Amino acid sequence: xxxxxxxxxxxxxxxxxxxxxxxxxxxxxxxxxxxxxxxxxxxxxxxxxxxxxxxxxxxxxxxxxxxxxxxxxxxxxxxxxxxxxxxxxxxxxxxxxxxxxxxxxxxxxxxxxxxx
Amino acid sequence: xxxxxxxxxxxxxxxxxxxxxxxxxxxxxxxxxxxxxxxxxxxxxxxxxxxxxxxxxxxxxxxxxxxxxxxxxxxxxxxxxxxxxxxxxxxxxxxxxxxxxxxxxxxxx
Numbered sequence: 001x002x003x004x005x006x007x008x009x010x011x012x013x014x015x016x017x018x019x020x021x022x023x024x025x026x027x028x029x030x031x032x033x034x035x036x037x038x039x040x041x042x043x044x045x046x047x048x049x050x051x052x053x054x055x056x057x058x059x060x061x062x063x064x065x066x067x068x069x070x071x072x073x074x075x076x077x078x079x080x081x082x083x084x085x086x087x088x089x090x091x092x093x094x095x096x097x098x099x100x101x102x103x104x105x106x107x108x109x110x111x112x113x114x115x116x
Numbered sequence: 117x118x119x120x121x122x123x124x125x126x127x128x129x130x131x132x133x134x135x136x137x138x139x140x141x142x143x144x145x146x147x148x149x150x151x152x153x154x155x156x157x158x159x160x161x162x163x164x165x166x167x168x169x170x171x172x173x174x175x176x177x178x179x180x181x182x183x184x185x186x187x188x189x190x191x192x193x194x195x196x197x198x199x200x201x202x203x204x205x206x207x208x209x210x211x212x213x214x215x216x217x218x219x220x221x222x223x224x225x
Contacts, residue, residue: 034213043203043217044159093158104149105213107158 002028004096006108021079021111023094029074030096038091084115118142120216122204127222136189136202136219144209150178150189151203199223
């Protein structure tokens with residue numbers, strides 16, 4: 001099946017620093033990649049949708065200048081949390097889909113971010 | 117607005133059967149997904165229904181009624197490893213996934 005990887009798996013950083021999370025589709029070319037955030041005991045919250053070579057579409061309430069998304073190729077998307085603060089501590093998950101119908105999203109293993 | 121409802125938590129016994137319900141109200145419909153998520157891990161795909169009826173896949177089955185805006189996930193011969201959260205998600209007319217809050221399933225010996 002389709003495999004999506006994320007790096008790093010977990011990261012601890014100081015408040016005010018920036019953190020970059022990579023999402024890669026390993027054995028397929030992803031038309032679209034999605035970035036989610038999940039707080040403890042809550043469901044997934046879609047942050048943004050990105051298509052290769054174009055600007056990401058952010059969900060309402062998500063600051064695009066704080067959460068920078070770059071989708072450089074059909075196999076790589078990056079999320080950069082700029083000037084991270086403790087309230088940004090969360091589980092960040094990416095997923096990728098193939099084709100225009102988005103029949104299935106393949107999820108990466110997630111990145112746990114802790115901001116001190 | 118768009119809404120997905122599923123129970124917050126359910127408890128079942130090892131070896132038994134459990135049914136997790138999901139009702140939805142969305143702008144259009146392009147399929148309903150069930151995902152399993154163990155604590156601290158990303159969701160894994162279980163099933164996809166776009167037509168009415170029952171889809172069976174091993175111990176797991178998923179049912180859809182589009183006219184009622186209703187689906188259920190049926191888990192048979194429960195095992196301890198089935199303890200997880202089960203997420204219902206509906207793809208709307210814009211092909212965007214609308215997620216339920218998830219149902220935490222607790223399996224007792």
